Amino acid sequence: MPRPLRYVGVIGRGGLVAIRLGIVGTGKIVRDQHLAAIAGNPAFALLATADPAAAAMTGVPHYPDMAAMLAAHTDIQALAICTTPQVRGQLVLDAVARGLHVLCEKPPASGMAQAQAMADAAHAGGVTLFAAWHSRFAAGVEPARAWLAGRAIRSISITWREDVCHWHPGQRWIDLAGGMGVFDPGINALSILTALLAEPVTMASASLEVPDNWQTPIAARLAMRTASGLPVAADFDFRQQGPQTWRIAVETDAGTLALDLGGAHLTLPGQAASPPAPDGEYAALYARFADLIARGESDFDLAPLALVADAFLLGERHPAPAFTH
């Protein structure tokens, strides 16, 4: 659950010393979000990047893989691991075994057993492991959680519909086994859901649409419930053209709370819609990562991944027409 953020650097003999960082996997999300967030945070100094399929891009040395990068930069203290999910887990385990602090892009592992092994290894090794559920740091999420804490919730409805052709053009990893399909964005909604609620959520049933040329679902309808029996419905679809929808609506005894734009925009009952705040999710992620390292803590919540695993485990699959993105 997101906590109030505060800036905590690492204090060395000479004063504030930046954490020496490497990035593993330099795909779209790194170009779109990580680099600016790191550049804007004096707690981090980016030393190098690694990716077998990308060129150098940042003015720092670039390597074909994590091992080569770490061999050349033995002073790296922390990694942001942002590869595709299929290879992320083993890299994280290797990094933790080397005593490095790790920020894991979401989803933090390719499966639950691996995630548990990662958590155990980080705990045993005394390093910080951070599951970077970026949507939990969207501007509306923490105010929504605080407002809901005093209300009786009746039901929750999630609508997460976006155009995979726009957001993941040609990214085949998302439709291959292990790529999670529409749960790649959908897990963001589940990360917000599990941060908003004070009680656990479980999967009751799921209906998954799987295109003939995909291994993963392109759409999903989920029926979840909280421990106290409240219904939570979710509608995920990757074929949304026109306006995109990332909305969580919470019915309460005091009216409907709505989070739109993936958590950025909060509307409380009876209040005028406030303008969306500027996107500060990744800036907040890196502030939190620095904070965790300074405190010697980890933040590795697996609740969103467990719900995705359960949707695959329990879900009824229905064929859908082939779809190319």
Next chain:
Amino acid sequence: MPRPLRYVGVIGRGGLVAIRLGIVGTGKIVRDQHLAAIAGNPAFALLATADPAAAAMTGVPHYPDMAAMLAAHTDIQALAICTTPQVRGQLVLDAVARGLHVLCEKPPASGMAQAQAMADAAHAGGVTLFAAWHSRFAAGVEPARAWLAGRAIRSISITWREDVCHWHPGQRWIDLAGGMGVFDPGINALSILTALLAEPVTMASASLEVPDNWQTPIAARLAMRTASGLPVAADFDFRQQGPQTWRIAVETDAGTLALDLGGAHLTLPGQAASPPAPDGEYAALYARFADLIARGESDFDLAPLALVADAFLLGERHPAPAFTH
């Protein structure tokens, strides 16, 4: 992990007082295994059974559901919940909320989020929750674990091939969403695997064969690895005619250890095969359940279920011909 078993009853004012037990779900496994194990254990007194689809069978009162049974027998202290997995989880959560100790047939929950909620609720409520991985109590498992503890393992190979038509005739729940298909027996192998090893196991990749008229896999090939990198291969198949195979072979620096007959039959390198011991798995399960209640402890290991969830999450699905059982 199985520990040495010892008999511990519950000591009341009048001496040894049996734990008052109810059974929820009275299908094949209850008739085949649970009733005899309970009858043979003086630590338990069976008070009643509940199942909407079965008739009374044991000389004790029978009810259409758990709520009716508990309303009529308010002195029940513990439940064995043996329904199909699709409905088991919520019943366990309800039972734990009533302050009852619970033995859960395997798999203990329909998903990982639910399993975690069950563990948390039992911990908060101070009741015993026991995930009854019966294969861990097969005669060869504990001796195998002890022998392996002193050896260097090189690789592990699991072959679990049985005839669904023989073992689950007409049981449609096994091929419906949430029924787990060939992982229903396969999870037994995974429960032994995770009990044999001192380190965690994760799923690297999986190939699943799914018949056109099934929602769940009828066969699976799994590539797992241990935290130290040892390969673990598994071959599960539900279409095995003729001899049935439930075998785990462990290659070590001191030769090959083989567990056959689902863990009942242990062969150590250079030793003559010992005759299979009589089947005592469910007797040992109930002894362990009584022991846990007496100690005020739970034993709710989710490692086998996590591996199954991961096989569904990561697995590549391949169509297979329709199959009726």
